Amino acid sequence: MATMVEAQPERATPPTYNEITRDIAATLGNPTRGYYVLLGIVLTVLAIGVGALLYQVRFGLGKAGYTPPVMWGVYITTFVFWVGIAHCGTLVSAILYLFRSGWRTAVYRTAEAMTVFAVMTAGLFPLIHIGRIWYFYWLIPYPNQRQLWVNFKSPLIWDVFAVTTYLIVSTTFLIVGLIPDIASVRDLATGWRKKLYSITALGWRGTDQQWRHYTKAYLYLAALATPLVLSVHSVVSWDFAMSIVPGWHATIFAPYFVAGAIYSGLAMVITLLVPLRKVFKMERYITEDHFENLAKLIMLTGMIIAYAYVTEYFMAWYTGNPFERASFWNRAFGDYWWATWTMIICNAFLPFFLFFRKVRRSIPALFVLTLFVNLGMWFERFVIIVVSLSFEYEPYAMGHYTPSWVEWSILAGSFAWFFMWFLLFAKNFPTVSITEVKEILPMPRKEKAHV
Amino acid sequence: MSEKSQGLIAAYRHVDKAAEAIRTLKEMGYKDFTVFTPAPVHEIADAVDHKVSPVRLWTLIGGLTGVTSGFGMAIWMSYDYPIVVGGKPLGSWIPYTVIGFELTILIGAMATVTGLLVHIILTRKRAAHDPRFTNDHIGIFVDCPLERRGAVENLLRTSGADEVRFED
Numbered sequence: 001m002a003t004m005v006e007a008q009p010e011r012a013t014p015p016t017y018n019e020i021t022r023d024i025a026a027t028l029g030n031p032t033r034g035y036y037v038l039l040g041i042v043l044t045v046l047a048i049g050v051g052a053l054l055y056q057v058r059f060g061l062g063k064a065g066y067t068p069p070v071m072w073g074v075y076i077t078t079f080v081f082w083v084g085i086a087h088c089g090t091l092v093s094a095i096l097y098l099f100r101s102g103w104r105t106a107v108y109r110t111a112e113a114m115t116v117f118a119v120m121t122a123g124l125f126p127l128i129h130i131g132r133i134w135y136f137y138w139l140i141p142y143p144n145q146r147q148l149w150v151n152f153k154s155p156l157i158w159d160v161f162a163v164t165t166y167l168i169v170s171t172t173f174l175i176v177g178l179i180p181d182i183a184s185v186r187d188l189a190t191g192w193r194k195k196l197y198s199i200t201a202l203g204w205r206g207t208d209q210q211w212r213h214y215t216k217a218y219l220y221l222a223a224l225a226t227p228l229v230l231s232v233h234s235v236v237s238w239d240f241a242m243s244i245v246p247g248w249h250a251t252i253f254a255p256y257f258v259a260g261a262i263y264s265g266l267a268m269v270i271t272l273l274v275p276l277r278k279v280f281k282m283e284r285y286i287t288e289d290h291f292e293n294l295a296k297l298i299m300l301t302g303m304i305i306a307y308a309y310v311t312e313y314f315m316a317w318y319t320g321n322p323f324e325r326a327s328f329w330n331r332a333f334g335d336y337w338w339a340t341w342t343m344i345i346c347n348a349f350l351p352f353f354l355f356f357r358k359v360r361r362s363i364p365a366l367f368v369l370t371l372f373v374n375l376g377m378w379f380e381r382f383v384i385i386v387v388s389l390s391f392e393y394e395p396y397a398m399g400h401y402t403p404s405w406v407e408w409s410i411l412a413g414s415f416a417w418f419f420m421w422f423l424l425f426a427k428n429f430p431t432v433s434i435t436e437v438k439e440i441l442p443m444p445r446k447e448k449a450h451v
Numbered sequence: 452m453s454e455k456s457q458g459l460i461a462a463y464r465h466v467d468k469a470a471e472a473i474r475t476l477k478e479m480g481y482k483d484f485t486v487f488t489p490a491p492v493h494e495i496a497d498a499v500d501h502k503v504s505p506v507r508l509w510t511l512i513g514g515l516t517g518v519t520s521g522f523g524m525a526i527w528m529s530y531d532y533p534i535v536v537g538g539k540p541l542g543s544w545i546p547y548t549v550i551g552f553e554l555t556i557l558i559g560a561m562a563t564v565t566g567l568l569v570h571i572i573l574t575r576k577r578a579a580h581d582p583r584f585t586n587d588h589i590g591i592f593v594d595c596p597l598e599r600r601g602a603v604e605n606l607l608r609t610s611g612a613d614e615v616r617f618e619d
Contacts, residue, residue, distance in 0.1 A: 016587065017489055017490075017586060017587030018586055018587040021489075021585075021586045021587065141524065141528060147531075147532055148532055149528035149529070149531060149532050150528075151534070151536055152525040152528065152529060152546065152547055152550055153536045153537065153539060153543060153546045154536075157550075158546070158549040158550070158553075161549065161550055161553040161554070162549070162553050164557075165553045165554075165556055165557040168557060168560070168561075169556060169557065169560045172560055172561075172564055173560075176564065176567070180490070180585070183585045184489065184585040184586060186585075187582035187583075187585045187586065188582070188586075204585075205487060205578075205580050205584065205585070206487045206488050206489060206490075206584055206585055207485050207486065207487055207575075207576075207578065208485060208486040208487075208488075208495070208496070208499045208501065209485075209501070209570075209571065209574040209575065209576070210571050211488065211491045211496065212496070212499075212501045212504050212574075213504045213506050213566075213567050213570045213571055213574070214491070214567065214571075215491050215496075215504075216503070216504040216506045216507055217504070217506045217563050217564065217566065217567040220506065220507060220510040220559075220563050221560055221563055221564075224510070224514075224556050224559050224560050224563070225556075225560075227552075227556065228553075228556045231549075231552060231553070231556075235549060235553075435489070435490045435491075436490070438489055438490040439490040439491060442466075443465070443466040443492060443589070444464060444465055444466065445465055445466055445467045446465040446467055446468050446611060447467055
């Protein structure tokens with residue numbers, strides 16, 4: 001039987017290196033019954049999603065609720081949603097690393113793992129959306145018998161490059177960060193876990209030469225990931241902004257999408273951290289201060305989002321373009337008014353509660369608030385994509401789209417797919433970085449340091 | 452990496468004592484030693500005083516390869532099968548910047564990781580290890596044959612090591 005050490009009881013003093021290793025390694029032991037029940041629920045929902053997808057593959061895209069002119073629906077909405085969720089991980093792990101913010105160390109691993117799983121989820125949706133999944137490789141520029149190349153002027157191809165790069169680089173970043181931690185738990189583990197960690201630690205022993213190269217490599221990876229995170233959602237926004245659909249064709253889209261992405265990602269990190277902290281008894285490492293810092297970032301990005309909403313409406317009015325005006329009037333008061341107001345209330349009004357310190361430091365309040373932010377951000381993409389497409393230029397070409405049960409099932413399945421990976425990760429690899437939590441605490445000294 | 456060699460292994464709880472021992476070892480002319488730390492520690496890195504890691508060169512070369520191949524691929528492929536899209540020139544460098552940019556990051560990051568692996572392999576030394584060194588102790592392993600053991604052991608013991616032992 002593979003075992004790990006027992007958790008240490010909570011104390012007020014800063015933890016020692018030994019306590020850090022043991023407390024975090026203790027999260028990896030044998031799962032409880034609750035874990036298997038949760039995994040079972042997740043796998044059931046995933047099976048429903050996969051079933052719906054197979055049904056759609058068998059009978060074609062007609063099983064999705066697409067109604068001309070709305071040919072981008074729940075799948076593209078969900079794609080943008082998951083790419084957005086992914087953004088917070090790289091923000092916390094790379095951007096805050098470059099800013100040298102110490103508090104990131106306790107939360108960055110969860111955020112980074114979330115990033116990788118969110119991109120893995122997002123990446124499925126363009127393939128589901130193309131219908132004939134087996135032709136997805138046409139998106140890749142490869143020498144073929146028709147001597148055709150992809151169209152590099154198309155934002156959809158930019159997307160392929162951006163999302164693929166993001167998946168590869170964020171996965172690399174996660175793995176590189178994990179290696180010293182795996183070595184720490186390797187040296188404590190027994191049974192099959194010892195074997196697993198011996199292989200995945202890639203021979204890490206923490207020698208002076210290893211750290212010498214590692215710290216530099218990590219810095220450069222962070223420096224590369226920082227512009228990447230800002231570019232990916234900009235490129236996703238250009239899928240829309242490069243076309244002439246009213247409600248899409250705006251220069252504000254790139255910063256607006258990046259802020260929205262980080263906003264939704266931060267919300268998802270809190271949604272995941274609250275139960276994780278409780279179950280893994282990580283109260284000593286992930287404190288209210290961490291939640292408050294995340295909440296402040298949510299506040300900042302939430303204000304940017306609120307500002308972008310106002311700007312969008314202002315520009316629609318100020319440009320005097322009748323199509324833009326009509327499109328935005330339709331958003332607020334047309335068929336989909338409920339979606340628009342869900343988005344505005346959840347994203348632009350609820351974050352104002354974060355101005356109260358009590359709310360920022362109340363974990364139940366944050367948990368509820370972030371659930372609403374996640375809901376609101378999904379609806380934001382739904383409004384931008386579906387509502388804009390349903391109400392373009394010609395009244396006779398307008399239409400109404402209602403998602404089908406196939407789309408809802410695949411959407412639910414995507415959440416299950418995401419949570420499945422997260423659950424498997426959380427029980428097998430450290431969700432709080434052992435090495436980085438140690439790094440911000442000074443090692444004991446015999447004599448006082450000469451400062 | 453797991454092969455062991457003959458030498459002395461010392462475990463330190465205190466970072467200043469370990470740094471002092473490293474400096475003394477260097478003063479005595481020892482080069483063949485390995486220091487283990489559970490996390491990157493500046494004081495130890497200063498005492499060991501390595502040159503800056505050449506991994507950064509890999510990042511630079513990878514990034515430059517990426518930007519060149521990104522633009523190169525998009526431009527060459529546009530001319531190889533010329534289709535005018537949106538009335539724009541075939542070699543439109545502005546939209547191709549996205550491809551150039553993404554490949555800079557992708558190949559830059561891949562080169563960084565390759566450089567990391569290559570340099571770790573190139574600079575590895577035979578050294579005995581102890582599980583405490585990934586937990587809460589700093590370890591120093593000095594590669595030395597049995598006959599020269601005395602002087603080194605004396606140094607390590609007087610420098611404040613919690614434990615010194617000889618590994619065969």
